[in-house]
Amino acid sequence: MDLTGKKIVLGLTGGVACYKAAELCRALTKAGASVQVVMTDAAGHFITAVTMQALSGQPVFSSQWDPRVDNNMAHIDITRHADAILLAPCSADFLRKLAHGACDDLLSTMCLAKQRQLPLLVAPAMNVEMWQNPATQRNVAQLREDGVVFFGPAAGEQACGEVGLGRMLEPQQLLEELIAAFQPKVLAGKRILITAGPTFEAIDPVRGITNLSSGKMGYAVARAAREAGAEVVLISGPTALATPHGVQRINVQSAQQMHDAVMAAVDAQHVFIAVAAVADWRVANASDQKMKKKDDGSVPDLKFEQNPDILATVAARTSLAGYPYCVGFAAESENLLAFGAAKREKKGIPLLVGNIGHHTFGQDDNTIILFDENGHTILPRADKLTLARQLISEVSKRLDKYSLFQ
Ligand code: CTP
Numbered sequence: 001m002d003l004t005g006k007k008i009v010l011g012l013t014g015g016v017a018c019y020k021a022a023e024l025c026r027a028l029t030k031a032g033a034s035v036q037v038v039m040t041d042a043a044g045h046f047i048t049a050v051t052m053q054a055l056s057g058q059p060v061f062s063s064q065w066d067p068r069v070d071n072n073m074a075h076i077d078i079t080r081h082a083d084a085i086l087l088a089p090c091s092a093d094f095l096r097k098l099a100h101g102a103c104d105d106l107l108s109t110m111c112l113a114k115q116r117q118l119p120l121l122v123a124p125a126m127n128v129e130m131w132q133n134p135a136t137q138r139n140v141a142q143l144r145e146d147g148v149v150f151f152g153p154a155a156g157e158q159a160c161g162e163v164g165l166g167r168m169l170e171p172q173q174l175l176e177e178l179i180a181a182f183q184p185k186v187l188a189g190k191r192i193l194i195t196a197g198p199t200f201e202a203i204d205p206v207r208g209i210t211n212l213s214s215g216k217m218g219y220a221v222a223r224a225a226r227e228a229g230a231e232v233v234l235i236s237g238p239t240a241l242a243t244p245h246g247v248q249r250i251n252v253q254s255a256q257q258m259h260d261a262v263m264a265a266v267d268a269q270h271v272f273i274a275v276a277a278v279a280d281w282r283v284a285n286a287s288d289q290k291m292k293k294k295d296d297g298s299v300p301d302l303k304f305e306q307n308p309d310i311l312a313t314v315a316a317r318t319s320l321a322g323y324p325y326c327v328g329f330a331a332e333s334e335n336l337l338a339f340g341a342a343k344r345e346k347k348g349i350p351l352l353v354g355n356i357g358h359h360t361f362g363q364d365d366n367t368i369i370l371f372d373e374n375g376h377t378i379l380p381r382a383d384k385l386t387l388a389r390q391l392i393s394e395v396s397k398r399l400d401k402y403s404l405f406q
Contacts, residue, residue, distance in 0.1 A: 001032030002179045008033045009078055009085045011107045012052070014042025016159045017089035017125035017168035022047060024088055024171040025055040031175060036078055038062070038107050042091070064106040075109040079118060085111065086178060088151075089125030089168045092136050098122075098148065099139035119181060123151045123174055128164030151177040173245040180227040180246075183389065186396035188229035193269040193324065194222045195262060195276035195310065197237035199255040203302065204287040211277050215239035217329070217355075217366065218275035220388035222247045225273075228392050233269075235261045237276055255279050255307035262310050266317070271395060272324040274311040277331070282307050315348040325399050327391075331355045336369065337376065344371045351398060353391060370394060 008028055012021050028035050035056040049060040061074055069077050103109040152169040196218020202208045222234040223244035232247045243249040252258045255278045281304040315326045326349040332339045336354045344352035354369040367381040379390050
């Protein structure tokens with residue numbers, strides 16, 4: 001589990017988004033974290049300590065005069081063994097307190113007394129006008145300068161009925177952000193373009209040809225790249241997957257659309273990772289209208305033409321201009337070692353990832369082989385996010401060497 005062994009202090013301040021903190025607390029414990037909840041009195045107007053105690057499995061602290069801590073110094077003891085403080089929801093008033101070093105309740109005193117290296121992560125939640133008010137923005141700017149990390153806020157419809165920036169991120173997004181905060185930032189400052197999922201080649205307006213790719217590996221690679229600090233653009237064929245938080249997603253259907261979207265975005269990228277299962281052929285005589293079944297039993301005479309090879313096209317540009325560093329994927333049904341090495345050469349790319357077996361489509365885990373100029377390395381069976389993180393780490397090491405030659 002991604003947060004196994006991590007001790008998280010979850011601070012709740014006064015805001016209606018406290019109702020989401022219950023779900024967040026559950027998500028954190030399910031991910032393996034031990035959660036110590038600290039609430040302000042204002043938070044207690046929105047959600048009870050009983051609920052948070054039941055979900056965290058630990059008594060909740062609210063008062064700086066709480067005698068349950070042996071030396072009566074809860075404001076120091078609580079954070080000394082923690083791996084992060086996450087304030088969710090964090091109100092406008094609490095941002096003000098943090099920015100000015102206030103310490104007039106347990107949570108603010110604890111934040112002031114925390115050791116410097118302990119990450120302070122805040123998920124603001126407030127009305128749009130409160131968020132945009134220059135006073136709040138001054139506090140936010142000060143806190144960023146002080147090293148506080150902000151998760152959100154998101155834009156959208158608010159509990160008060162107004163619309164705009166100020167919504168707290170959803171519990172699942174906060175969980176992803178927290179997990180990301182613990183990942184090494186090996187791609188900080190890098191821009192990464194990723195293709196994922198299947199393509200869909202139309203036969204007529206209601207039918208088409210596609211493949212069994214679920215997009216899971218490509219989405220895992222996008223999430224891992226974002227966790228590593230990269231700015232990520234994900235060009236995706238049709239999938240039912242949620243976009244990883246913080247990733248910019250562009251939806252396409254056909255291989256030609258995927259090609260055009262990649263070409264429009266590729267110039268600014270440091271790395272291009274082609275995970276998509278792109279259809280090699282499209283229907284050359286696709287019909288504009290729905291094809292009707294024939295009474296005489298005759299079947300459509302479909303003709304095919306080849307789609308552009310997106311990866312090979314980008315790789316050919318790369319050899320002229322340097323970036324992006326290109327990574328391909330290959331799913332072979334036989335002879336992976338020979339076919340993988342040959343495919344890397346043929347596509348003209350420095351790194352190719354081979355899926356062992358073509359039964360990986362739709363699965364949650366996988367075994368992969370990396371092919372590069374030195375041969376191949378096997379990454380043992382693991383879930384796709386774990387493999388994606390290992391791949392991103394391998395890419396970052398190669399990128400460091402690669403950039404020396406640019
Ligand atoms: N790829 C691509 N554009 C295509 C076909 C493939 O960008 N039109 C990329 C895939 O995203 C993958 C790699 O090329 O990263 C290899 O895809 P694969 O289907 O295994 O190889 P093909 O080149 O199509 O060769 P074959 O199907 O004959 O094995």
